[in-house]
Structure formats: C-alpha cells, structure tokens
Amino acid sequence: MAFSLFNRHPQEVLTSTEKEQIVEAIRQAESRTSGEIRVYIESHNKYVDPVDRAAEVFFKLKMEHTADRNAVLLYVAVKDRQLAIFGDEGIYQRTGSMYWNGLVKKILEHFNQQHFATGISEYIHQIGEGLHQYFPFDRATDQNELPDDIVFGS
Template sequence: MGFSLFKSKSPGFLTPAEKEQVVEAIRNAESRTSGEIRIYMESHCKYVDPVERASEIFFQLKMEQTVERNAVLLYIAVKDHQLAIYGDEGIYTKTGVQYWRELVSHILQEFNQEHFVEGICQYVYEIGEGLHSYFPYDRASDHNELPDDIVFGK
C-alpha cells in the first residue's frame, strides 16, 4: 500500500505549518482527557513489524510513566509506508483490539486519499475522544505529563 504524498515530503516530513496543525490537534485532544498522545515519524522502520518499533519508541520516550498508563503513540515510517498505533495498558485494556483496528483503518483511508496531515489530525481527534471516554480531564489533578511536539527520527 503506497502513500504517494510521503514521497513528496522533504526530509523534515512536514512543513512548519503542518507541524503546527498536528501539534494543535494534539493539544486540543488532550484538553479533554488526562491521556497523552505522541507522534513519532522516521524515514525507515528498523524492524519488519512496525508495532515492534512503536513499542521500542514508546518506552524510549518513557510514555509508560504516565500516572494512569493512558498514553498512545502513533508511529509512522514515511519511506517504508508503515504505521502503528501503540497504546499503554490503561487505555488498551479499556478499548480492546477492535477499537485500534478501526483507528488504523480510518487513518489509512485518509492516507490513501493523500490526506496525510488530515489523517494524522483525524487520528489524534479520534484517539482523544476515546481517551476522553475512559480518562476525562480533571482540572484539579491533571497536568500535561508528556510534551505535545512531534518526535522525528532519521
């Protein structure tokens, strides 16, 4: 499955305006939940299975250290046309496998229509809604546990 839009991106993958659009989507989604959302992008996946790579990145970014274990990582290997979603045990056990399959399906639909940034933002919105359902924001106790920026690998 190819994503032709990936091929047209610079080594930075996203323009500054696109980066800001994605970061704003993360901030908006996290404003309704105690959950955390991160995005990691790199050119190539170091493993055959992108879920394994997502798991490695998840722990490198110390995403398992959120209080409620409710962090989610979207991993994208741009040139390999691979992606994976990795959710910590707190959110994964509440949503189940079908929820994650549907998220992947939705984002792939956007990517296949060459709506790359829109697909990422839609994913962020959908996962934010899922997190809100199980981990709503509590003004008295919640704080941003992880940075909202996009992490770029090589």
C-alpha cells in the same frame, strides 16, 4: 510533476502549518483527558513489524510513565509506508484491539489520498475522544505529563 509523499524525508513530509495543526490537535485532544498523545515519524523501520518498532519508540520516549498508563503513540515509517498505534496498558485494556484496528483503517484512507496531516489530526481527535471517555480531564489533578511536539526520527 508531483512527488510522492512517501519519498520525502520525515521532516519534509509536513509543512510548518501542518506541523502546527497536528500539535494543536494534540493540545485540544489532551484538554479533555488525562491521557497523553505523541506522534513519531521516521523514514525507515529497521524491523519487520511496525508495532514492535512503535513499542520500542514508546518506551524510548518514556511514555509508560504517565500516572494512569494512558499514553498513546502514533508511529509512522514514511518511506516504508508503515503505520502503528501503540497504547499503554491503561487505555488498551479499556478499548481493545478492534478500536485500534478501526482507527488505523481510517488513518490509512487519508494517507492513501496523500492527506497526511489530515489523517494524523483525525487520529488525534479520535484518540482524544476515546481517552476522554475512559480518562476524562480533572482540572484539580491533571497535568500535561508529556511534550505535545512531533518527534522525528532518522
């Protein structure tokens, strides 16, 4: 009998190999851009709107302190089956809401098929491409401003 992905504790949703796959996807995406990508996974969203929760987490993690205001957060509330993407003003102004809505649809397709790590990795790749287009990597000035690890809430 298989257990639903969404009935697990956040840290149990991903295997250690899948966690490494996601962190490596973050590193690869960030190697082509000055932008920063973070992933935050928790069990429940105490708020009605996952975008509001994503914004709260974004500022809690101090992601707005990047030099070009080009950080992006993928927020997932596992048991509530909620997903949100929150991009700082630098990247959001250049891409617009249609770009973000399209990414959410792609990720949800993977999640609905229980391909959680694949969905997150694909998201990271797509965001990396978007960030690269508007904020290409400059070897002379760019540095990794935020940790590449996955953050797990309660």
